[in-house]
Amino acid sequence: MSTGTHEYEDDPRNASILISVNGELVPRERATVSVFDAGFVLGDGIWEGLRVTEGGIAFLDAHLDRLFEGAKAIDMAVGLTRAELAERLFECLRANGMEDGVHVRLMVTRGVKRTPYQDPRVTIGPATIVIIPEFKLPRPEVVARGITLFTAHIRRTGPAEQDQKLNSHSKLNCILACIQAAKAGADEALMLDPAGFVATCNSTHFFIVRRGELWTSPPDYCLGGITRGNVLRAAREAGIPTFEKRFSNTDVYGADEAFVTGTFAGLVHVRSVDGRTIGWDEGREGAGPVTHALAAAYRRLVRNSLTAIPAAATRE
Known part of the structure; x- marks a missing residue:
């Protein structure tokens, strides 16, 4: 089997991580979004991958710049300020005791739709914000x-x-x-x-x-x-x-x-x-x-x- 730069070693600690779904910290096996979510129905959303090392998040400001610029480009309200979104990231990392060797997937979609149709005007709620942190390092x-x-x-x-x-x-x-x-x-x-x-x-x-x-x-x-x-x-x-x-x-x-x-x-x-x-x-x-x-x-x-x-x- 071929491998790439995203190939990683499985870490047993990831089985018990808490994932942030719209601000609620839930176990991995219960971390779900609606089947009517715009991200699931249409791929309507934006995301960032972040690296946590030595007790901090690398290039956080640059990642938030890109995320908020992308949200503006697709006319999507994130629903949180930069400071609030950063604090939600910190909260999730603190809850998992994560300070090093961590990769974070931050995803924001347009939210739940009244019906599975592309028009953003059938969205009936705020943006969906999911934060998945994992202990994950590339294979040496x-x-x-x-x-x-x-x-x-x-x-x-x-x-x-x-x-x-x-x-x-x-x-x-x-x-x-x-x-x-x-x-x-x-x-x-x-x-x-x-x-x-x-x-x-x-x-x-x-x-x-x-x-x-x-x-x-x-x-x-x-x-x-x-x-x-x-x-x-x-x-x-x-x-x-x-x-x-x-x-x-x-x-x-x-x-x-x-x-x-x-x-x-x-x-x-x-x-x-x-x-x-x-x-x-x-x-x-x-x-x-x-x-x-x-x-x-x-x-x-x-x-x-x-x-x-x-x-x-x-x-x-």
Whole structure:
């Protein structure tokens, strides 16, 4: 079975976690939403994945910026202020005693509908807000070995179809690309833009290193990745020539290094694309020197970004 950057070790503690469903903390087996919920019926909602480490949430402000911007774009009221939503996150983490090695899925949908129909005007309640925290770390062997990619024929769409800047629940194009990659025996899919240039992967962002330069696609056909943005920042601060530009698979096949980025696993190197080995020194295995240096720089940025989980307020 192929593995990808989201492959993780099962943690028995997750069997007894409490999940926040509209502010109520409920056991995992009782965490449910209505079959009339817009997220279930239509994929009508937005979400964020967050990393908890060393007693804090990494890049929390950036994640909340993206979530609230996405909600505004689809004309959906979250129903909580940023501060209230952050406190709900903290409350859920405190209730589970979680401070490190945790991945959080924060989901907001348009809410319950009177009938299963797409028109938002048949929504009869407030937004549904679900927070699922899990003890979850990427498998060390996957990070060490790297991943393989397969170029899918499913394309990333532009804003005239479904704007890829939206971190929406509607991910069917990414799912289809993921399926195609898995059928081809690869870990993840490399997806192209409508003109055939490299865009991104089905669940991560894609970078290549060529002759000491770092390349990634422009943001036109991919999500505004928070890890992506921080890796670009780290590269520029390190003096690495960095370009957001269009490039093709030919450039990828001849790259010295390649890696993907995401909140869950950080940076993970790519060892092959479409069966072509990506080697940085006559085919040597493992992450190349630029990838290795950027992974270390990104970890430092994570530590410097942490919003500490505050203790519960005391009641007088």
